[in-house]
Amino acid sequence: MSLATKGKITNVQELMALSKKVRGSILQMLTKSGSGHTGGSLSAADIAVAIYFSKMNYNADNPSMPERDRFIMSKGHAAPLVYAIMAEAGYFHTDTMNTLRTIESPLQGHPCCQKLPGIEVSTGSLGQGLSVANGMALGLRLDKNPARVFCIMGDGEIQEGQVWEAAMTSAHYGIDSLCAVVDCNGLQIDGPVEKVMNINPVGDKWRAFGWHVIEIDGHDMQQILSALDEAEKTKGKPTAIIANTTKGKGVSFFENKVEYHGVTPSEEQLVKALEEINNG
Amino acid sequence: MGERPGTEQIDETTDASGVKKPKATRDAYGDTLLELGKEREDIVTLDADLSGSTKTAKFAKAFPDRFFNIGIAEQDMVGTAAGLALTGKVPFASTFAVFETGRAWDQIRLTVCYSNTNVKLVATHSGITVGEDGASHQALEDVALMRALPNMTVIVPSDAAETSLAIRAVADFLGPVYVRLGRAKVPYVMPDNYEFKIGKAHVFSTGKDANIIANGLMVDMAVRAAEMLKLEGIDCGVINMSTVKPLDEVALLAAAKASKILVTAEEHSIIGGLGSAVCEFISEHSPMPVKRVGVLDTFGCSGDPDELLKFHGLTAENIATTVRNAL
Structure with a gap:
């Protein structure tokens, strides 16, 4: 039975088991493709798994179902994470993951909504997802559709000015159906975020922009679930979950290593990495 | 005249010799958008703090719930329009041509063209007839920028009547469109029985x-x-x-x-x-x-x-x- 028909999962142990499975799929997918983004896919895995499987109303057999909740991976380089979750949810056969980043594949290097039903909008050029999320939420509001909108951004990504344009719009229009997550793994391609272009204090920035802010450990499933509940109950303003995470989470030799932003595991590393994840 | 959709709001004011007085294409846009708003619930409009100049203010006044002023933030305006389109709305997003196509080009590329969303980018103040504001405000490259994008349709109407017909055609068309309009009044040039069709000269x-x-x-x-x-x-x-x-x-x-x-x-x-x-x-x-x-x-x-x-x-x-x- 696919998870699409199984309903929402709120059991912490069950969600953590799904996170492990999703991390394994990410690593296998990336090893096979030989290119792609390892660190940022692993850092956001627990949050994305919790959003999809504990909160979202979706239908893998009917991806354009009007009452579905919307999910946007604004940091599009975490595409392998999205694909691993969608495979688990039943949007496509798990074998499709082996085609990542190949010419005819629906699994493009960055998510493409024209090639993969279930991807709401194409991403990859950073900083754009939140604007689209706002537009969706405003459209749903006009239709009196209670569907919610989730948007995951990276901490490096919020250096893009458009993010703050969108942050103003969300608050200005009081978009409380929107829950944004900033995956704060502390690293970007050229080094530590605070060294490349400091974004701190992150929470204060979102608060100053009129958002309800919840700061959590982005790998503590109980904290993630509580934050998602709080976001849903918060009315009149959008919610930003500032999730402190570890880049490469789950694999000791990838964790906090900036060089594994866009480098994939070797075959030998994969064996060891899967071992660590399964025993972790 | 008058019965044909799209022509009812054209300024029929004529001069002493019976010739219709010039009218800016942006004015025809504002009038037609207002009419479309009355006819269709799915039409929404966005602007970036220039609604008085782009003439979307007429729509905004009549349909405040379906108008979104995004402020001076063209990139966010385009992304928001894409999101609205993805929920089945037909968004018309307007500002000056130089900001619409230049400032937000990557947003148009990713969330409008690559995502193939049903967004209508209608820009005013194109070309040198912007006049006194000078080069910073005179878009002379916008058609080039838009034409290079896959999935994009590019329309440059010649007069107010053609603009009204084009805006109606664009509202019915499924897919990204860029319409290039002007600030200055221009004479009517198209024949009275002209029928506009996208892609037809x-x-x-x-x-x-x-x-x-x-x-x-x-x-x-x-x-x-x-x-x-x-x-x-x-x-x-x-x-x-x-x-x-x-x-x-x-x-x-x-x-x-x-x-x-x-x-x-x-x-x-x-x-x-x-x-x-x-x-x-x-x-x-x-x-x-x-x-x-x-x-x-x-x-x-x-x-x-x-x-x-x-x-x-x-x-x-x-x-x-x-x-x-x-x-």
Whole structure:
């Protein structure tokens, strides 16, 4: 039975088991493709798994179902994470993951909504997802559709000015159906975020922009679930979950290593990495 | 007149000799958008703090719940429009052409064209007839920027009546569209019975010596240039190529086969706009001399719109001279 028909999962142990499975799929997918983004896919895995499987109303057999909740991976380089979750949810056969980043594949290097039903909008050029999320939420509001909108951004990504344009719009229009997550793994391609272009204090920035802010450990499933509940109950303003995470989470030799932003595991590393994840 | 959709709100005010007074294409847009808002619930409008100038303010006043002022944030405006389109709305997003296409180009590329969302980008204040505000505000590259994007349709209406018809066609069309409008009042040039169709050029006449391919406010000048040339015994035709992409290749090929030379005329840089589009097609399918009238590879400057048109050679006289010299 696919998870699409199984309903929402709120059991912490069950969600953590799904996170492990999703991390394994990410690593296998990336090893096979030989290119792609390892660190940022692993850092956001627990949050994305919790959003999809504990909160979202979706239908893998009917991806354009009007009452579905919307999910946007604004940091599009975490595409392998999205694909691993969608495979688990039943949007496509798990074998499709082996085609990542190949010419005819629906699994493009960055998510493409024209090639993969279930991807709401194409991403990859950073900083754009939140604007689209706002537009969706405003459209749903006009239709009196209670569907919610989730948007995951990276901490490096919020250096893009458009993010703050969108942050103003969300608050200005009081978009409380929107829950944004900033995956704060502390690293970007050229080094530590605070060294490349400091974004701190992150929470204060979102608060100053009129958002309800919840700061959590982005790998503590109980904290993630509580934050998602709080976001849903918060009315009149959008919610930003500032999730402190570890880049490469789950694999000791990838964790906090900036060089594994866009480098994939070797075959030998994969064996060891899967071992660590399964025993972790 | 009056019964045909899209024509009811055209300013029919005429001068003493019975000729309709000039009207800005942006004014026709504002009027038609308001009418569409009354007819269709799915039409929504966005602006970036220029609704008074782009004329979306009329829609905003009538339908405040369906109007979203995003402030001075064009990139966010385009992304928000894409999101609205993804929930089944038909968003019209407007600001000045230079900001709409330049400031938000990557957003248009990713969330409108690559995502193939049903967003209508209707920009005003294109070209040098923006006038006194000067080069920073005069978009001369916008058609080039939009034409290069896959999935994008690009329309440059010639007068207020064609604008109304085009906006209605765009609202019915599924997919990304860029419509280029102007600030200045322009004379009516299209015939009363004209029917606008996306991708279909209007052939005023076909010349045996030359044919002028024009769009926007240059269509009126092209018609006048052809009249001047006729007095000199030069048989020159005129085509209004209001859809730059997709180009009406059938009409273009017919004009090419009929005459010795082609001349293009546009209120845009000669790089990347209508002139380039015509040259690209003609060089591959019917090689022949093509001369381009437009703004040369330079920025505009402040000045009275009519004086600026003369300064840049965007006149009936210069089109006629270009035809003469080429023959």
